[in-house]
Amino acid sequence: MATAALPAVPAGFTGRDEDLARLFPVLDPAAESDLPVVICAVSGLGGIGKTSLALCAAHRAVRDGWFPGGTLFVDFRGYDEDPVTADQAVVALLDGMGVRGADLPQTTAGQYGLYRRLLAEESRSMLLLLDNASDPGQVMPLVPGTDHHRVLVTSRDRLTELDAQLIDLDVLNAEDATDLISRSLRLSDRSDDRATREPEAVSELVTLCGHHPLALRVTAGMLRKRRHRSVASLVNDLRGAEDWTAAVGLRPIFEAAYQQLPPEQARLLRLLALAPAAEVGSETAAAMTDLGVDQTFDLLEELAAAHLVTPVPGGADVRWRLHDLVRAFGVGVVKVDAELWGEGATARERVLEFYHRWAKAADSWLRWLPGMPAPERFPDRAAALAWLDSERAGLVAAVQWAREERYADTAIRLSQRLAEYLDWRRSFDDKITVCGAAREAAHRAGNQVGEAIAWNSLGIALQETSRAEEAIDAHTRARDLHQMIGDHHREAAALSNLGNALRETGRVEEAIDAHTRARDLFQAVGDRPSEATAWDNLGLALRETGRTGEAINAHTRARDLHQAVGDRHGEARAWNNLGGVLWEAGRVDEAVEACEKALEGLREFEDWYGTGRTLYNLAFAHQHAAHPAEARTCYLQSADAYTRANAPTEAADAQSRADSLT
Known part of the structure; x- marks a missing residue:
């Protein structure tokens, strides 16, 4: 149980340089401390390498002569069925110090008294390595009463009751x-x-x-x-393998940790294993548990203390990460119990409803225009975007639950609330995944409206990923479905997007026809913001046929309509497109002015892709006006904006053009 000799470091020990660097200053007996005794407690998930790290640090410290008084090692077997108590450990520690037989006091009080006296009388620094403790009560009675010795504790739990330096150990890089x-x-x-x-x-x-x-x-x-x-x-x-945790030898460790959890913590761990993503926010976890956020947060902190979840600070809401192997273990627990599986399915329904409510509010902020009622839940557009960013992985994964009939309806509705956001962040691969899952589920359920909406959103993502022919097919399907249903408003949206895809493939006359019909339908239903967008798209198509005057008129109409409804972002896009066609018409000064006005609105909305595109156009205009310095500056700014928009190809092109002007 206890020994004066340290066990060997396991063969093959590697890495942990940063963790060792945190340990050594605490172990160094020459280091000053304002604590009565320097204790370091290393904690982490079972099998994470706590003992190996502690032994490695201890052996190096002994090698460097830090502990001439010697070392003492105790394995408390804290997570076995019969863990070592402090009373048992003190006897073993005395044995390691050479006290045995008739010299050993007969009473527990006498044993502790002798143990503390021997440590106090030993003027040379000693190291006590107290391994695998599960409870502070195992350790506290053994802490020396003098500050020139050092204590190194390992545990699967964060022993916050100890006055100790706490070091959490994570998996290897x-x-x-x-x-x-x-x-x-x-x-x-x-x-x-x-x-x-x-x-x-x-x-x-x-x-x-x-x-x-x-x-x-x-x-x-x-x-x-x-x-x-x-x-x-x-x-x-x-x-x-059906159970990865068993295949890699970790199931017994996880099983023991799970069995020791109180019921509410065990339930939360099971539900987190069924969450849409390995990392969730506190409010998402509360939705799964159907408990209040404060109560759920308390439970999450307890699980974090047991290293079964990992807190990930950042932003207003602490997030919580479940290790993949713990997640696999939790899923395995649920799969073999019909009652637990039903509990998990109900929790998934709750989190889907939670996601839909919040995504709906966030989406409303992205589409909000002056004069509209302020959407609920978020104070402003920036907060809505921040929430969507933090939950994106979970939102995308949750939509894929649509493949299961039980969740299909809510997941389809959730997908519709993510379309604008995924366009805004240019997360087109995620959008293809989301729209594909929603389209399939809607088709199976005979939900023609949902299917048509999914086809239309899918087409946008396909075009942005250079799959224009597939985009044409998707938008055509959406148009036909909406036409059959008699939904002329959504038919117009599909036509507008179809026109963009047609223009991309060189079918410009067909694009003009699609945009014109979309504009007329939007006018008929009184949707002025969408009418403005249709005018803008029509201008782009007209420009490609050389009908410059008509294109200038179309972009001007788009700009004025966006201004009238207070859509500053739409107005900025129209200014950008107007600038491009004015430059082609030889009206260079007006083109530069239009681009500068576009930049004001695009930067206000942090539309970095649009900003990069406008700066690129502005640089092109300066370059052809024989202003190389101004052109290079704009190209560099364009490259920076494209980088912020996660558009590396466009950023590299802008950087290359800037370099050519040096």
Whole structure:
């Protein structure tokens, strides 16, 4: 149980340089501290490598002569069925200090008294490594009463009751995880170069293990037994395993931790495993539990103290991340119990409704114009965007639940609330995923309106990803469905988008016809903001046919309509398009003025893609007006804006043009 000699550091230990750098200043007996005794408590998920780290740090400290008084090591077996108590540990510690037989006091009080006296009389610094403690009560009675000794504790729980420096240990980074596999193989057989020959398979294996050290060691052991088989073959076998946590040897650890949780914490862990994303906000977690945010937050903090979830600070709402292996374990618990599966399905319905309510409010802010009632829940547009950004992974994943009939209706409605946002952030791959799932679900359910809306949104994303022919098909399907239903307003929207796709493929006359019909339909239903957009799109098509005067008139009409309804962002887009056609007409000064007005509105709305495009047009105008310095500045600013808009191709083009002007 206790020994004066430190156990060896496990073979293959690697990485943890940053964690060791945090440990050493606390262990150094020469370091000053305002605590009565310097204690460091390393905590983390079971199998994360706490003991290995502590032993590595302890051995290096002893090697450097920090603890001439010696070391004492106790394994408290804190998470076994019969953990070591402090009373048992003090006897073992005394034994490690040479007190045994007749010299050992017969009473517990006498034993503690002798233990503390020996430590106080030992003038040379000692290190006490108290490993695998599950409760502060195991450790507190053993803390020396003098400040020249050091205590290093490891635990799966954050021992916040201790006056100690707390160090949370996370999984390895990708490089160190890969190195662990490689070192483990070469320790067994120096000629085993599979890690070098199969870097992609090793990377997949590391990902499957969630960078968890124990899982990596177990899989490395599997590879050593399969000496003449590839790493890829093990990856394939693990991918086919029903329970990854069992396959990589972690299920017993997770099972023990789960069994020790109070009922409400265990329920929350199960529900988090079924959440749409591995990381959720506190309010999303509260929606799953159907408890208040404060109560859910308290439960989340308890799970974080047990290292079953990880808090991710940032913004107004703390987010919580579930490790992939813990998530897999939680799903496994739920799958084998019909009652727990039903509990999880109900929680998913709640989180979908929560997402839809909040996404609806956020979407309303993105479409809000002066004179409209202020949408609920968010104070302004920026807050709405911030929430959508923070929850994007969960929102996109939740829409994919539409493939299950139980969730289909709400997930379809949620997809419609995400379309504008995903366009705004230019997250077109996510939009294709969202719209594809919604379209399939709506078609199965016979929901023609939902299907048509999904086709139309899908077409926009397809065009933006250079799949214009597919976009034409999608918008045509949307138009035909809306026409059949008799929804002329949405028919007009599909026609407007169809016109853009047709123009992209060179079918400009058809595009002009589509935009003209869209404009007329929007006029008929009285939708002035959409009419303005139709005018703007029509101007772009007219410009491509050389009908410059008509294009200038169309963009001017679009600008004036956007101004009339207070749509400053739409007005800025119209100014940009007007600037382009004015330049073609030789009206350079007016073109520059139009672009500058466009920039005002685009920057106000943080439309960085539009800003990059306008600056590019402005740079082009300056370049042809023989103003190279102004052109280069605009190209550089355009590259910066495109970078902020996550448009690397456009950014590289603008940077290249700037470089050509040096």
